[in-house]
Amino acid sequence: MRALVCVEDVEREARARLDPGVRDFIGGGAGDELTLAANRAALDAVRLAPRVLTGLAGWSTAATLLGQPAAMPLAVAPMAYQKLVHPGGERAMARAARQHGVPYTVSTLSSTPLEEIATVGGDLWFQLYWLRDRGLVLELVRRAEDAGYRALMLTVDVPVMGRRRRDARNGFALPGGVTAANLGGGGTAAHRRRPGASAVADHTRQAFDPALGWPDLDWLREHTTLPLILKGVCDPRDAQRAASRGIEAIVVSNHGGRQLDGAPASAELLPPIADAVNGRCQILLDSGIRTGTDILRAAALGADGVLIGRPLLWGLALQGTQGAAHTLSLLQTELAEALALTGCPTPSAARTLHIHPHPGAPPSPPRTA
Template identity: 60%
Template sequence: MGVRNTPGTRTGVPADLAEVERLAAARLPTDVRDFIAGGSGDEVTLVANRVALDGVGVVPRTFAGVEAADTGVSLVGTRAALPVAVAPMAYQCLVHPEGEVAAAAAAGAAGVPFTVGTLSSRTVEEIAKTGAPLWFQLYWLRDRGLVGELVARAEEAGCQALVITVDVPVMGHRRRDVRNGFALPAEVRAAHLVAGTTEAHERRDVGSGVAEHTSAVFDPTLGWRDLEWLRARTRLPLVVKGVLDPLDAARCVGLGASAVVVSNHGGRQLDGAVPSVTALPRVVEAVAGAGDVLFDSGVRSGTDVLRALALGATGVLLGRPVLWGLAVDGERGVARVLELLRAEFAQALLLAGCADVDAARGLATVSTGRGAP
């Protein structure tokens, strides 16, 4: 990865995702690091996500007779080499000049879907040239015509699913960004929202330019009728991201969603929201096989992927670690992150006595700590 003599590593190559994060944190400006790492409010939910994951104990099976595990799976109709997709994340050119193009290329090489964000700093057309399997994430915008235009662009670019994020009627109060007066540098922009992005670049003594921009362009009145409108508008499988309530999840699939993502936005929206992994089993029960149930918020290892599967998830979305890898070494850094996750997950399957992903969903779990299911 081009990193040498790094404290905590003997070879200069990170041995786990925590080391990748430490390397990235040392390289990034404070305001950018805080923009990525931070949560909302007192960051209670940000911390609780990790505590709750650590509190999930998996009960391994023995006498499995498994020599090699198959990590492949279908996620919302997309064939993937791992039960993992890269989560939608904004403004990736903040951490590397190639941004989303580099991250998507690494995801494609690893055989996992890459989710292009509405607030991507490279366009879906540019990213599609990597040949990676793509999903497109949609925020609900005040300009309904622009929503329709983005859906059409995603379809034309060959995206295989449409992901609508529903937990950002307004941006959570992210105190790190407010203290830093965070704003985008001139060279980084929301490539799909070329017009009306001035607010995001205006640095303040106290306050967040990105939050001001979000307030200006996002529509907080998103409701069930809008989901029905979107379902009728696109031929793509529809994924609803940001669901924690079982009743909401059941209604989403009842209205034609192919999947839901159990997510509290990585602790960046409602502070005090339930940890995603705590909400996961009840959402799985409510969906009852009528659609895929994906999980995100706090995934940091192959063991975390195993935990989510054992609790009934179809797969997980991987967020911040991808940005840390991108910051460290661009496409090669993201490739290293995904390879670490692949190796850890394959070993976790074997240690749990599982020949494949389906077997992992049959594992029992116990609560070993606070906040666990």
């Protein structure tokens, strides 16, 4: 692992070792994968103008997420079926997050029961998909509360699963030893291989309720005291409406390019959403983050933190907890270097930097700190 000096190295090694179907399931996007590519392009286009002569002798990557300290402004994104890449699955990933002092978000579609993951400890959030069975939704909420999870993250951008052509071409289905453990195994749909179709998409069509609306969010608020995070917000009007309902955080996300192909990059959506929210709740950026400098770019654009997904799955695939932890170490090291090189004592200080949207463009004024 020491020879892998960036996330790109980790991904390259993991791709070479994984089954092609699993590799495509992790790395692929929806449609022509335009949004998947746009996420990276948008972040690459953000240029931060360093400050000099600041007299800065030290810096800290630490942050506060949902009122709790974190070693850096980063939480592990919810990712389904982690036993696909390593037998340790979600427990191994949770150990890496705990070791690095960052929150870990457990998916409704985890391949390990949420209670077993909780025994690892650390700062745990539970991601909730809106299911057709309202009783099962409430059951999952209660299980998360009883197991000591600290927040609920409601994913709001999957009324149906985006058409992921790689999975369809592969006829992708879960192997027998990997199940939706929180849903009693998830039935047989996710394991039933069909030519030209994704069995995982078949399962979500059966299980997910596409009619999720604002009244459902109010119902959820009435049935839990846990902080609520909305993941998948792309429009400032929705962000403003969420903030007015007292949501503790929103995640600006296009689901890693895996839902609506042709949607804008998450980084492009962040500044107007930050303006609409105006500090009433925390904002996390998801989709495309691959370096510590990306984390600082997100902060400069108005985010309080980021979610990291695929890079940690690549690390998990290579060496379980150690591989995921190594990936987190790389990101923290790069973030610390970016702080030093831009003259920022903390990630939030990046909001005072001048941002150049692309080479040759006039600089934008700094955001209010």
